Amino acid sequence: MADVNRGNRPLSPHLQVYRPQLNSVTSILTRITGNALLIGSLMIVWWFLAAATSEEYFAVANGFVTSWFGDLVMFGSVWALWYHTLAGVRHLIWDNAKMLDLDSAEKLGWAVVIGSVVLTILTVIAI
Numbered sequence: 001m002a003d004v005n006r007g008n009r010p011l012s013p014h015l016q017v018y019r020p021q022l023n024s025v026t027s028i029l030t031r032i033t034g035n036a037l038l039i040g041s042l043m044i045v046w047w048f049l050a051a052a053t054s055e056e057y058f059a060v061a062n063g064f065v066t067s068w069f070g071d072l073v074m075f076g077s078v079w080a081l082w083y084h085t086l087a088g089v090r091h092l093i094w095d096n097a098k099m100l101d102l103d104s105a106e107k108l109g110w111a112v113v114i115g116s117v118v119l120t121i122l123t124v125i126a127i
Helices: 022-053 055-065 068-095 102-126
Strands: none
Touching (some): 022 102
16 A cells, blocks of 8 residues: 555545535425424324323423424424425426426525425414
């Protein structure tokens, strides 16, 4: 093996020059929101189980779910649900080999981001 001094070599330039693209950010957010939906789902299941168990236990669970933190988690879950749904629709479009060029893909990315925010606000207002 060649005598190579590995300690003095610079890092790859991608670490200094890489700029995250919208498609990569939305792809990562799709995975994050899919996992984050589990937290809201578990909280709702806990609330239902508490309602089926006893009045005292339901009071504890209901107090948590309706607290400011519970409201924040539920609001985030509504956004995650809309985001994840719209990102899934975007992938269905791509699976049909539509809108794969860079301009259309970026427009779809912004549609997912903006659409999820608008639909979340409309959902919260409707409730």
